[in-house]
Amino acid sequence: MSSEPTKYELSEAELRELIPQLQQLTDKYKRAERVQTALFNISELASSVSNLSRLYPAIHEIIADFMDAENFFVAFYSPDTTMVDMAYFVDEFDEQVVKQLPAEELKKGLTGYILESGNHVFYRNENQDEFDKDHKVELIGSQPHQLLGVPLKRGSQVIGAMVVQTYDDNVSYTQEDLEVLLFVSQHIVTTVDRVKNRELTERTIRERTRQLRQINDDLQEEILERQKVEALQQALFEISELSANASRNMDSFYSSLHEIIARLISAPNCYIAILDESKQFLNFPYFSDTQDDTPGTRPLGFGLTEFVIRRGQAELIDPSRILSLTEDGEIDVTVAQRILKQANSWLGSPLIIDGEVYGVIAVQTYGKSAKYTPRDLELMRFVSHHIAVALERKFRAEAMHAYSEQLEERVKERTTELNRANDVLRQQIEERKEIERKLIHDAHHDTLTDLPNRSMFASRLELAIAYKQRYPENLFAVLFIDLDRFKIINDTLGHHAGDEFLIEVSKRITKCIRGHDLLARHGGDEFVLLLDNFEYTSDVEEISARIIDSISEPFILDDKEMYSGASIGIAHVETYYRSADEVIRDADAAMYQAKSLGRGRLVIFDKSMRERLLEELELENEFRRSLRDREFECYLQPVINLNTRQPLYHEIYVRWVHPSLGKISREQFRQVAEQSGLILELDLYQLRAACELLKTWPDAERAGYEPKIAVNVSINHLLQSSLVQKILNVISEAGVSPAALVFEFDENDLNRRSQYILPAIKKLKRAGVTLVLDNFGSGLASLSYLFSYPFDYIKIDHRFIKSLPRSLRNLKLIQSVMLISGHLKFDVIAEGINSYSQLEALTEIECIYGQGKYLESSQLLPALNQSSA
Numbered sequence: 001m002s003s004e005p006t007k008y009e010l011s012e013a014e015l016r017e018l019i020p021q022l023q024q025l026t027d028k029y030k031r032a033e034r035v036q037t038a039l040f041n042i043s044e045l046a047s048s049v050s051n052l053s054r055l056y057p058a059i060h061e062i063i064a065d066f067m068d069a070e071n072f073f074v075a076f077y078s079p080d081t082t083m084v085d086m087a088y089f090v091d092e093f094d095e096q097v098v099k100q101l102p103a104e105e106l107k108k109g110l111t112g113y114i115l116e117s118g119n120h121v122f123y124r125n126e127n128q129d130e131f132d133k134d135h136k137v138e139l140i141g142s143q144p145h146q147l148l149g150v151p152l153k154r155g156s157q158v159i160g161a162m163v164v165q166t167y168d169d170n171v172s173y174t175q176e177d178l179e180v181l182l183f184v185s186q187h188i189v190t191t192v193d194r195v196k197n198r199e200l201t202e203r204t205i206r207e208r209t210r211q212l213r214q215i216n217d218d219l220q221e222e223i224l225e226r227q228k229v230e231a232l233q234q235a236l237f238e239i240s241e242l243s244a245n246a247s248r249n250m251d252s253f254y255s256s257l258h259e260i261i262a263r264l265i266s267a268p269n270c271y272i273a274i275l276d277e278s279k280q281f282l283n284f285p286y287f288s289d290t291q292d293d294t295p296g297t298r299p300l301g302f303g304l305t306e307f308v309i310r311r312g313q314a315e316l317i318d319p320s321r322i323l324s325l326t327e328d329g330e331i332d333v334t335v336a337q338r339i340l341k342q343a344n345s346w347l348g349s350p351l352i353i354d355g356e357v358y359g360v361i362a363v364q365t366y367g368k369s370a371k372y373t374p375r376d377l378e379l380m381r382f383v384s385h386h387i388a389v390a391l392e393r394k395f396r397a398e399a400m401h402a403y404s405e406q407l408e409e410r411v412k413e414r415t416t417e418l419n420r421a422n423d424v425l426r427q428q429i430e431e432r433k434e435i436e437r438k439l440i441h442d443a444h445h446d447t448l449t450d451l452p453n454r455s456m457f458a459s460r461l462e463l464a465i466a467y468k469q470r471y472p473e474n475l476f477a478v479l480f481i482d483l484d485r486f487k488i489i490n491d492t493l494g495h496h497a498g499d500e501f502l503i504e505v506s507k508r509i510t511k512c513i514r515g516h517d518l519l520a521r522h523g524g525d526e527f528v529l530l531l532d533n534f535e536y537t538s539d540v541e542e543i544s545a546r547i548i549d550s551i552s553e554p555f556i557l558d559d560k561e562m563y564s565g566a567s568i569g570i571a572h573v574e575t576y577y578r579s580a581d582e583v584i585r586d587a588d589a590a591m592y593q594a595k596s597l598g599r600g601r602l603v604i605f606d607k608s609m610r611e612r613l614l615e616e617l618e619l620e621n622e623f624r625r626s627l628r629d630r631e632f633e634c635y636l637q638p639v640i641n642l643n644t645r646q647p648l649y650h651e652i653y654v655r656w657v658h659p660s661l662g663k664i665s666r667e668q669f670r671q672v673a674e675q676s677g678l679i680l681e682l683d684l685y686q687l688r689a690a691c692e693l694l695k696t697w698p699d700a701e702r703a704g705y706e707p708k709i710a711v712n713v714s715i716n717h718l719l720q721s722s723l724v725q726k727i728l729n730v731i732s733e734a735g736v737s738p739a740a741l742v743f744e745f746d747e748n749d750l751n752r753r754s755q756y757i758l759p760a761i762k763k764l765k766r767a768g769v770t771l772v773l774d775n776f777g778s779g780l781a782s783l784s785y786l787f788s789y790p791f792d793y794i795k796i797d798h799r800f801i802k803s804l805p806r807s808l809r810n811l812k813l814i815q816s817v818m819l820i821s822g823h824l825k826f827d828v829i830a831e832g833i834n835s836y837s838q839l840e841a842l843t844e845i846e847c848i849y850g851q852g853k854y855l856e857s858s859q860l861l862p863a864l865n866q867s868s869a
Contacts, residue, residue: 035066035180042187055195056088059188067177069164071144076152076160077103077115084111087160093142093167109140114149114161122178123147123165146173150185159189236383239390253394254286257361257387264383265347265376267363268494268558272351273305274359282306290494291342291366302332304346305360312357314349314381316372345371349384353392361387446521448499449506457520457528461573461580464530468573476573477540479529480587481509481547484565484599486525489557497557501564508550512543528584537572544568544602552600567594568602586610622658623672627681632656634689636709639829639851642842648829648849649708649742649770652690654682679714680723684730686711690741691734710742710772715749718760728767738768744795747775758789765790772829776817786817791826793849798832801852805841815845 041062056074063069073089083100106112110121113135123131125145132138144165152160162185166173238260258270271287280300287294300306307330308315317325319340326336339346348362361384365371444456452460464476483505490498502525509519509527518530529547531540551566569591571583590605597603626632636650656664673679690709697707717723731738743764750757750773765771770792777797786794794817800810818828830842833852842850 035183042184042191051199052087052192052195055192059191060088060090063164063181063184066180067148067164067173068166068168068171071165071167072163074152074160074162075106075111075115078159084115091142091165106140108138110137110147110149111140111161111163113137114151114163115158118151118153118158120151120178120182121147121149122173122175123149142167145169145171148173148178148181150178150181152185152189154189154193162188236386239383239386250285255288257390258286258288261361261363261380261383262559264379265363265372266365266370268365270361270363272359272361275309275357290496302330303335304331304348305362307331308348308350308360308362309357312350312352314347314377314384316374316377317344317346317348318371319343342366343368347372347376347380349380351384351388351391353388353395358388358391449503449521451506451527452518452520454520454522454528457518457522457530458580458584460518461530461583464532464573465577465580465583468577469575472575475534475537477531477534478571478573478583478587479531479540479544479547480522480569480571480584480591481527481529482567482569482591482595483525483527483551484567485563489562489564493558493560493562500557501555501562504555505551505564508553509547512546512550522584528587540570540572541602541604544570548600548602565600567591567599569594569605570602571605620672622661623656623669624678626656626658627678627685630685632685634686634693636693637851637856639710639849640855642839642848642850649710651710651712651742651744651851652686652693654686654689674714680716683711683714683717684727687727687730687741688734691731691736694736694740695734706740708740708742708770710744710770712774713743713745715745715757718757721760721763724760724763727764731767738764739770742770742772742793744772744774747773747777761789774831777813786820786824786826793827793829794821795829795831795851798852801830801832801838801842802834804838811841811845814842814847818845818847 042059059074060069060072063072071091071093073091074087076085076087082103084103084106085100103112103115107116110123113119114121121135123144123146125143128139145167147163147165149161149163151158152162162181164173164181239257254272257272258267261267261270269289269291271284271289274283274285275281276283276297281297282300282305283297284295300309304315304317307317307325310330317331317339322331322336322339325331326333338344344364344366346362346364348360350357351359351361361380363380444452446453461478468474468476486498486501489501502521506519506521506527509529513519513529513531516532518532520528520530522528531543534540548566548568551564555562555564569587569589571587571590573583577583586605586609589609590603593609594601594603633655635653635655637653638647638650640646641648653666655666656669658664670679670682673682690711694707694709713727717727728738731741745761761771771790772793772795773786773789773791774795775797776794777800796814796817800807800814803810805811814828814830821828827849828847829849829851830838830847831851833839833842833850833854835854838852839850839854
């Protein structure tokens with residue numbers, strides 16, 4: 001057979017020539033496909049992006065798929081203006097400082113050439129002289145290795161320029177890159193116009209919505225004013241009706257007046273003071289106050305009531321005015337001190353009858369949240385006049401009524417004497433029976449809600465347990481219900497509102513259960529419920545969900561809308577229970593589990609909960625014993641000056657290795673300390689350990705620096721001035737200078753109680769202690785601490801350091817904090833440096849101080865055992 005190739009076969013040389021051509025053709029098709037995909041993505045941007053700030057980065061990403069586009073910017077120019085708008089600018093050397101630049105400055109550069117000529121530019125550094133001669137342009141900013149620039153046109157008009165450039169000598173652009181950039185630029189202008197139009201439309205809609213909202217607010221305000229006028233008219237009408245009702249007694253009359261005033265202004269506390277006939281003493285026929293009991297008759301003095309009587313006009317007195325009145329001798333010092341302590345706002349108006357001051361009606365609030373205004377004063381002055389008129393009519397009507405009653409009484413006296421003895425005897429018998437019934441009822445019921453009390457509930461539950469043991473097929477369950485926000489309601493609205501809240505809760509729960517179920521108040525804001533002889537276990541969960549939904553509805557307390565919630569623990573009565581306390585205990589444990597899972601839910605008890613509670617109790621007991629016996633180990637970690645490699649200070653840590661439980665994590669045993677109330681003792685333990693170490697610091701003089709130790713301090717130390725002084729006393733007793741100590745406060749703790757701790761922090765600062773804000777950036781109000789608190793150092797949260805060097809955004813954030821530090825006189829510490837790349841990134845931005853595992857290596861620290869104390 002012949003070895004010559006046929007006419008359909010190719011020689012080996014021809015194949016070698018054909019393969020590169022095929023490869024080139026394949027690359028061309030792939031590039032064309034990527035261009036089509038890019039155009040499709042740009043088209044998608046036009047319909048999906050709603051603002052330009054998101055559009056340009058997306059375009060940047062699309063172009064970066066074709067070529068090296070690490071340095072990229074887009075500029076727009078209109079002949080009607082003299083400024084060039086730098087819509088998007090990313091460059092590794094040049095930083096965009098302003099959004100607009102004068103067109104005159106850019107005319108000599110490449111951007112100005114593109115905008116004026118409408119031609120594209122392909123610049124190479126090696127051809128700079130020839131390029132400058134042909135185009136007559138000057139380079140502005142850092143000189144690139146290569147640059148591609150294309151015009152952006154709307155029709156034939158040049159409206160902007162798009163430029164990519166590189167500073168890397170290893171990167172080169174091709175003519176194909178230029179063609180792709182030219183092709184893409186034809187479609188970008190349309191996309192930008194569509195996004196601009198959408199952005200303008202949305203802005204117009206928002207402005208129109210704002211205008212409509214403002215009109216609606218004005219209408220609502222006018223309606224509110226009319227409602228106030230109607231409420232005032234209704235109040236005056238009711239006051240007149242009260243005075244005409246002669247049968248109403250004075251206690252009810254004054255109480256009704258209080259209710260009417262409370263509808264007009266905030267009047268949680270109200271009293272009426274009356275001068276006696278000698279005008280030397282004050283009586284208080286009506287007194288309703290959330291804090292004080294009804295005072296008895298007292299002589300005139302220099303109180304607020306006497307001040308109104310002397311002036312004969314309505315007065316508004318609050319902490320801002322009380323000092324000047326005290327200095328003028330109008331108000332007694334003790335009264336002023338009480339006003340300042342309780343932050344009272346007091347409103348009083350004289351009751352003038354027949355031209356003379358008869359008495360005073362006054363209302364007051366406690367705390368800083370509710371303050372009276374001059375408008376309230378005018379309203380009180382107006383209403384008090386009508387009240388005085390009503391009192392005058394009331395007194396005259398009562399005098400006439402009393403006289404008539406005296407006449408009738410004289411007639412009845414003769415006829416009632418014979419029946420009086422029998423009536424007294426009958427009344428004594430009835431009273432004794434009523435007392436006996438009431439004693440029996442009170443012994444088994446709660447005085448506030450009139451529900452069965454704990455004793456009655458336990459007795460009924462004991463019967464259910466006995467019945468369950470005899471008839472196991474019958475089903476019983478105990479629900480332990482705990483209410484949310486009860487303490488807040490008591491603290492903000494007062495105990496009266498808290499009582500109303502508990503009564504309303506008892507009514508709502510009663511509506512959710514059957515008639516033969518037993519609801520009892522267990523104590524405080526806790527209720528227990530015995531579900532008696534139900535059919536399915538799912539019925540218990542259904543009733544529990546119904547109770548949770550009912551209590552989650554809003555409560556109206558003192559004309560204020562309040563919200564609460566309920567957490568329910570369920571314990572099914574089983575045959576192994578022997579007492580009511582065991583069932584209630586397990587239902588209580590399930591309730592605490594429900595609260596720990598987020599409140600507003602139900603949890604059914606199982607034996608694992610009891611085991612877990614016992615474990616937590618054992619861990620707490622072991623923690624108390626270890627703290628008492630000083631079994632914790634202390635370790636140090638340095639904060640390093642990254643320039644000198646010298647320690648700034650060492651932070652002390654506590655580790656707990658239990659003989660049987662093993663190593664307990666720092667977060668776990670610190671949580672145990674918080675829950676058991678031992679966090680203050682733990683901090684003092686660390687502080688004393690730090691003081692002992694400072695007194696015996698190894699080779700301090702030879703080390704060449706002053707040793708300092710940092711202690712993590714709980715926010716609880718700052719809530720009372722006595723606790724702050726206790727810390728300073730510990731330092732003084734140890735014989736250590738406060739300047740050798742550093743206190744670190746966690747930003748997340750400061751967020752919760754920040755308004756109480758500024759004086760305490762300043763006291764520590766004056767004592768000489770160095771202050772550090774730890775975990776900066778992890779909270780919600782970080783910048784406020786930088787301006788308000790005298791911290792010496794700010795520790796950047798380790799999560800920002802962890803992302804370096806890949807996260808330019810976090811690097812910029814750290815630089816921003818460093819820039820602020822120069823103005824506010826504090827230094828920045830980077831926490832969590834665990835790699836060389838992180839250290840290198842921080843060194844490049846000139847961060848001075850750092851802390852982390854990588855810095856603990858022997859190459860970076862002086863000869864000191866920094867790991868253990």
